[in-house]
Amino acid sequence: xxxxxxxxxxxxxxxxxxxxxxxxxxxxxxxxxxxxxxxxxxxxxxxxxxxxxxxxxxxxxxxxxxxxxxxxxxxxxxxxxxxxxxxxxxxxxxxxxxxxxxxxxxxxxxxxxxxxxxxxxxxxxxxxx
Numbered sequence: 001x002x003x004x005x006x007x008x009x010x011x012x013x014x015x016x017x018x019x020x021x022x023x024x025x026x027x028x029x030x031x032x033x034x035x036x037x038x039x040x041x042x043x044x045x046x047x048x049x050x051x052x053x054x055x056x057x058x059x060x061x062x063x064x065x066x067x068x069x070x071x072x073x074x075x076x077x078x079x080x081x082x083x084x085x086x087x088x089x090x091x092x093x094x095x096x097x098x099x100x101x102x103x104x105x106x107x108x109x110x111x112x113x114x115x116x117x118x119x120x121x122x123x124x125x126x127x128x129x
Contacts, residue, residue, distance in 0.1 A: 001107075002062045002087070009043055009065035016042065018073060020049035021104045028053060031129055034099030039088065039120055040106035044070025044081065050102070051079035058098070060084040060091050088116045095122045100129040 008015050024046050033054045038047045041059035043066050051057045051074065059081060061067065067083050074081045084091065088108065101124050108116050 005042070005061070005063035006065045009063050009069055014043050014045065014069060014073075016045060016105070018045055020046050024049070024102060024104060027129075028055075031100065035097065036100040036102060037093065037098045037120075037123060038102050038104075039091070039116075040103070040108075041070065041083070042066045042105075044073050044083065046102060046104055047081050047083070048073045048077050048079060051081050052077055055100075057081040058084075058093070060086045062087040088112070088119070093123050096125050098123050098128060099125055 028050065035056040036050055036058065038044075038050075038057065038059035039061075041047050041061050042063065044059060047057045047059040047070060057080075059070065060083065061070075062085065064085050067085050070081065070083050101120055103120070
């Protein structure tokens with residue numbers, strides 16, 4: 001899958017555009033800013049948007065090309081994001097360390113989905129979003 005996403009994100013235009021997901025925009029308008037994780041973030045449109053709101057943003061994706069585009073978009077918007085190239089199997093963040101977790105169009109295999117959601121859930125602080 002890494003090759004698929006690298007090829008998709010290697011084009012000049014952003015595959016999903018540069019604007020954030022509308023659902024994310026609506027949800028983030030009502031919760032306090034904190035530390036947020038974006039798994040399978042792709043080209044970074046949602047992570048960058050969150051950083052413009054003041055969130056401390058962490059993101060990861062298996063695509064190196066996705067990271068490159070995310071960094072370009074972050075620079076264009078004048079915001080910092082921490083972006084790691086990793087798949088779900090190898091990503092390693094401390095448990096209970098995020099105030100929010102955002103999954104938008106995260107493509108996990110049906111065999112691994114439950115395991116991955118449990119792993120990601122363990123990264124949220126008590127009462128996290």
